[in-house]
Amino acid sequence: MAHQKEKLISIARRLLNHNLNGSTDQADNVMVKPVSDYTNGDLIKSEVSKIFYDHPVPIALSPELKENNSYKATKAIDTPVLVTRDKDGIVRAFINICKHRGAPVCPEGSGTKSKFNCMYHGWMYDNTGQLINIFKSDTFGDVDTSKIKLTELFCEERAGFIWVCLNPDIKYNLDEWMSGFDKELDDIDLKNWHLFRSIKLNGPRWKICWDGYLDGYHHHMVHPKTVGKNTIVNLIAHDTFGPHQRFAFGLKNINELSDIEEKDWEPENHLRLIHSVFPNSSISAIQNQHCLVSIVFPTPDLQGTITSQYILCLKEPKTNQEIKEAEEFAKLALVSIEDEDYPMNFMIQDSIDSKANTEFMFGKNEPIQQHYHNWIDKLTKKNIL
Ligand code: FES
Numbered sequence: 001m002a003h004q005k006e007k008l009i010s011i012a013r014r015l016l017n018h019n020l021n022g023s024t025d026q027a028d029n030v031m032v033k034p035v036s037d038y039t040n041g042d043l044i045k046s047e048v049s050k051i052f053y054d055h056p057v058p059i060a061l062s063p064e065l066k067e068n069n070s071y072k073a074t075k076a077i078d079t080p081v082l083v084t085r086d087k088d089g090i091v092r093a094f095i096n097i098c099k100h101r102g103a104p105v106c107p108e109g110s111g112t113k114s115k116f117n118c119m120y121h122g123w124m125y126d127n128t129g130q131l132i133n134i135f136k137s138d139t140f141g142d143v144d145t146s147k148i149k150l151t152e153l154f155c156e157e158r159a160g161f162i163w164v165c166l167n168p169d170i171k172y173n174l175d176e177w178m179s180g181f182d183k184e185l186d187d188i189d190l191k192n193w194h195l196f197r198s199i200k201l202n203g204p205r206w207k208i209c210w211d212g213y214l215d216g217y218h219h220h221m222v223h224p225k226t227v228g229k230n231t232i233v234n235l236i237a238h239d240t241f242g243p244h245q246r247f248a249f250g251l252k253n254i255n256e257l258s259d260i261e262e263k264d265w266e267p268e269n270h271l272r273l274i275h276s277v278f279p280n281s282s283i284s285a286i287q288n289q290h291c292l293v294s295i296v297f298p299t300p301d302l303q304g305t306i307t308s309q310y311i312l313c314l315k316e317p318k319t320n321q322e323i324k325e326a327e328e329f330a331k332l333a334l335v336s337i338e339d340e341d342y343p344m345n346f347m348i349q350d351s352i353d354s355k356a357n358t359e360f361m362f363g364k365n366e367p368i369q370q371h372y373h374n375w376i377d378k379l380t381k382k383n384i385l
């Protein structure tokens with residue numbers, strides 16, 4: 001895509017100029033945040049409710065529900081969610097709780113089926129959420145099944161993600177929330193990638209965890225043998241789209257571009273591009289062949305997070321060599337998060353109540369976290385959207 005190439009060339013040009021000048025994209029000021037923003041349980045509870053429940057969040061990837069009549073049952077914080085794709089390809093989401101007496105209608109997992117038998121007494125729903133059968137209905141009593149539906153959530157499929165609002169009372173205008181970021185995501189064409197593997201990881205609390213996903217200032221220390229082997233630390237090109245962000249790290253070969261005419265650049269070989277969907281999802285593509293998507297939700301007690309980590313390949317790997325490359329990418333992605341980022345984040349979390357600090361700082365060279373925390377404030381304190 002010519003437009004995508006032009007975009008990457010312009011990002012590479014910014015990174016190259018920064019690297020030659022010893023500069024990086026910056027925020028206007030150093031930002032200071034009270035440590036209590038990370039530790040005050042009542043505050044975090046209220047923020048999670050306003051941010052994760054009252055705004056659209058990605059709950060699944062389109063490639064997870066590829067077929068018509070496929071589904072995914074999962075949990076987001078404390079809400080069990082059933083996502084379905086019907087026979088015509090339309091995606092819907094429901095709270096995965098039966099109208100009889102509150103049991104799940106589908107165990108957690110994914111696959112293809114169009115009818116869901118409640119796990120307790122066997123009431124049956126179709127994939128539009130409609131109750132279609134009451135077990136032993138002749139003895140149950142007079143109930144009009146046509147009036148009983150699972151509680152539906154706002155749900156829209158866009159840009160390779162399935163977005164939901166966990167609060168069923170909210171109907172959202174996704175255009176407003178996207179602020180043009182869906183066009184950026186469309187350039188990745190995530191919906192047509194092949195899902196190679198998905199796993200779940202336990203992580204530290206939400207903000208400590210997510211700060212790590214937005215950090216371009218730690219690769220030399222935390223990832224010297226993995227992602228930091230190839231990226232230049234503290235070299236960022238940063239752009240924002242409403243609450244969402246796109247940022248790129250320069251690779252160590254970026255200066256080679258100085259000797260090549262721009263029209264001959266292959267910019268994807270000189271930068272690492274990350275799309276960060278507010279508040280909890282990240283797409284990190286490497287050389288446009290493999291990509292890592294992470295979706296992070298707080299645990300119900302808000303004391304940790306669950307990360308769904310997806311490895312995708314541009315095309316389904318078929319040869320031994322292609323499978324080996326996908327495995328290697330998966331290993332690199334997993335090691336850098338599970339064995340490097342999260343242990344560092346857990347160390348911060350373990351001593352955050354020590355009274356060592358009353359404040360944390362985000363430098364001018366950390367514009368990504370600054371933007372994120374500013375949006376938390378905007379959405380929870382001023383309610384601008
Ligand atoms: S709780 Fe679902 S059938 Fe009884």
Ligand SMILES: [Fe+2]
Pocket residue numbers: 212215218222223336341
């Ligand atoms: Fe990291």
